[in-house]
Amino acid sequence: MALRLTASLWNKSALQKWAYNLAGFNKYGLCRDDLLHENEDVKEALRRLPEHVIDERNFRIVRAMQLSLQKTILPKEEWTKLEEDQLYLTPIVEQVKKERTERENWEKEY
Amino acid sequence: MASKALKSPLVRHVTARGYAQAAPGVKKDLKVATAVAPNKVIAASLDNGSPLTRVTIAFKAGSRYEPQTELGLSHVLRSAAGLSTKNASGFITARKLGQMGASVSASGDREFIYYTLEATQEHALEALEQLNNMVSGQEFRPWELSDNTPRLKYDLAALPPQVRAVDLLHRAAYRRGLGNSLFVSPKRIGHVSSESLQHYAASTLLPTRCAVAVVGENMDKATLAAQALVLPNSAEAPTEATKYFGGELRKEMGGDLAHVALAVQGAPAGSSQALALAVAAKAFGHGPLVKWGSYNSPLAKAIGNIGPFAAAGFSVSYSDSGLFGVVLTVPKDEAKTAVSNAAKFLRGATLSADVIKAAKNQLKLQVLSEADDGASLAESLAAQCLYTGTAKSPLEIAASIDALSESDVSQAVSAAAKTKLSMGSAGNLAFVPYADEV
Numbered sequence: 415m416a417l418r419l420t421a422s423l424w425n426k427s428a429l430q431k432w433a434y435n436l437a438g439f440n441k442y443g444l445c446r447d448d449l450l451h452e453n454e455d456v457k458e459a460l461r462r463l464p465e466h467v468i469d470e471r472n473f474r475i476v477r478a479m480q481l482s483l484q485k486t487i488l489p490k491e492e493w494t495k496l497e498e499d500q501l502y503l504t505p506i507v508e509q510v511k512k513e514r515t516e517r518e519n520w521e522k523e524y
Numbered sequence: 525m526a527s528k529a530l531k532s533p534l535v536r537h538v539t540a541r542g543y544a545q546a547a548p549g550v551k552k553d554l555k556v557a558t559a560v561a562p563n564k565v566i567a568a569s570l571d572n573g574s575p576l577t578r579v580t581i582a583f584k585a586g587s588r589y590e591p592q593t594e595l596g597l598s599h600v601l602r603s604a605a606g607l608s609t610k611n612a613s614g615f616i617t618a619r620k621l622g623q624m625g626a627s628v629s630a631s632g633d634r635e636f637i638y639y640t641l642e643a644t645q646e647h648a649l650e651a652l653e654q655l656n657n658m659v660s661g662q663e664f665r666p667w668e669l670s671d672n673t674p675r676l677k678y679d680l681a682a683l684p685p686q687v688r689a690v691d692l693l694h695r696a697a698y699r700r701g702l703g704n705s706l707f708v709s710p711k712r713i714g715h716v717s718s719e720s721l722q723h724y725a726a727s728t729l730l731p732t733r734c735a736v737a738v739v740g741e742n743m744d745k746a747t748l749a750a751q752a753l754v755l756p757n758s759a760e761a762p763t764e765a766t767k768y769f770g771g772e773l774r775k776e777m778g779g780d781l782a783h784v785a786l787a788v789q790g791a792p793a794g795s796s797q798a799l800a801l802a803v804a805a806k807a808f809g810h811g812p813l814v815k816w817g818s819y820n821s822p823l824a825k826a827i828g829n830i831g832p833f834a835a836a837g838f839s840v841s842y843s844d845s846g847l848f849g850v851v852l853t854v855p856k857d858e859a860k861t862a863v864s865n866a867a868k869f870l871r872g873a874t875l876s877a878d879v880i881k882a883a884k885n886q887l888k889l890q891v892l893s894e895a896d897d898g899a900s901l902a903e904s905l906a907a908q909c910l911y912t913g914t915a916k917s918p919l920e921i922a923a924s925i926d927a928l929s930e931s932d933v934s935q936a937v938s939a940a941a942k943t944k945l946s947m948g949s950a951g952n953l954a955f956v957p958y959a960d961e962v
Contacts, residue, residue: 513613516613520616520619
């Protein structure tokens with residue numbers, strides 16, 4: 415209960431916004447899900463995304479690398495805003511994890 | 525759970541579809557019970573005392589219901605059996621079935637798709653639950669569909685050319701509906717979208733288009749199985765009435781052999797003419813009956829002494845039409861004589877009393893022995909339910925074959941011979957005559 419309360423307070427709070435901006439990746443035009451470390455689960459999840467979402471993701475990552483190389487950041491009006499940052503990958507990663515645990519549990523049992 | 529579409533040789537399979545049932549040896553006087561479950565699914569059962577339980581869930585979802593813009597859907601649909609559904613992941617379904625020693629296969633023809641389960645009696649209910657999970661609430665996740673493409677490619681690569689010839693024959697004879705190919709075209713593999721599959725499944729996998737047949741259990745279990753199916757009540761796919769056009773399609777594939785299927789219009793399933801034509805197809809002959817025996821069927825005699833070749837009569841029946849004819853494989857150089865002679869024979873076949881008598885016995889043997897395999901018995905019971913609303917027991921079928929008179933058979937053949945000739949050919953067609961030349 416307390417955890418849920420904390421989570422609901424955290425979501426869309428000013429504190430989250432402050433932390434989001436502090437992290438700084440939004441200045442490169444990246445989204446949260448662009449930063450996931452590409453382990454097996456994430457790779458599988460990426461395979462399941464529709465093509466246009468992958469294209470957009472690749473564009474953001476390439477742009478961020480270019481900016482980093484040039485030691486610069488985007489103009490402020492192009493920074494990613496927390497409200498516009500959709501978690502396009504996390505739900506799929508969760509599903510992949512669930513499938514993996516289901517598999518592992520079965521292997522453990524039989 | 526691989527696609528079983530081609531498990532049995534086509535010619536043998538098609539003659540049986542619609543009639544085949546069998547007399548299992550253990551019990552005498554077996555009765556097929558049929559009923560309509562409260563959710564409108566037709567249930568049929570045949571308790572033959574077998575230690576194995578076979579359950580077939582069949583849907584009117586075969587290739588004839590495919591829209592012309594989305595051909596190949598039914599092939600992809602039957603090959604998608606076993607993927608994750610709303611109720612269970614593909615992994616768990618497969619492992620649970622494996623743990624029980626049960627097997628599920630999906631097969632299909634132009635009218636129906638069959639999901640058939642085989643399990644020992646003690647695990648039947650548990651396995652049935654998995655089958656239900658597999659059939660209802662299919663999701664067709666795009667990434668699983670794209671993982672499934674090698675299976676489709678394999679299906680196509682494994683197609684014998686005779687099957688291609690018969691497929692082309694259907695296309696030529698019916699153009700649309702029944703003319704739709706059983707198989708997805710190679711160019712469409714990987715391009716059949718999840719949405720169109722979902723739409724097709726939602727309009728064909730419906731309780732009103734479903735039959736459940738149980739072999740090895742009583743009617744209570746069959747009704748239970750039918751009621752356990754949770755299927756949506758959405759709008760049905762439109763059914764186009766079948767019209768026989770007749771025509772010709774050829775596919776040049778090279779090689780040394782020519783494979784030709786010739787046919788005239790047959791009779792719809794369930795009619796007495798269909799049974800008579802099935803007898804006639806047997807009477808035409810289907811290769812030597814004795815090992816190393818000579819090939820002296822009327823059809824082979826009509827084709828003449830041209831060296832090695834294979835020829836068989838065939839008869840297929842669908843809900844509103846049928847085809848009756850000959851499948852022929854000859855070396856390319858002899859194709860002209862063989863095809864012309866076979867066509868002439870099909871046009872004016874006269875079958876002697878002895879030949880018809882032998883053919884009746886052969887058909888009875890085939891019907892009964894095919895039904896000895898419980899899985900195909902369950903499938904044919906389900907098909908009969910969807911064709912006619914009820915199913916006949918194997919012995920009843922054998923009895924109605926017995927009851928056919930000589931004139932029934934010859935009348936059916938001469939009536940069929942008056943319709944327009946259709947032809948489908950594949951292989952090396954250098955010397956294969958066109959349909960209007962024979």
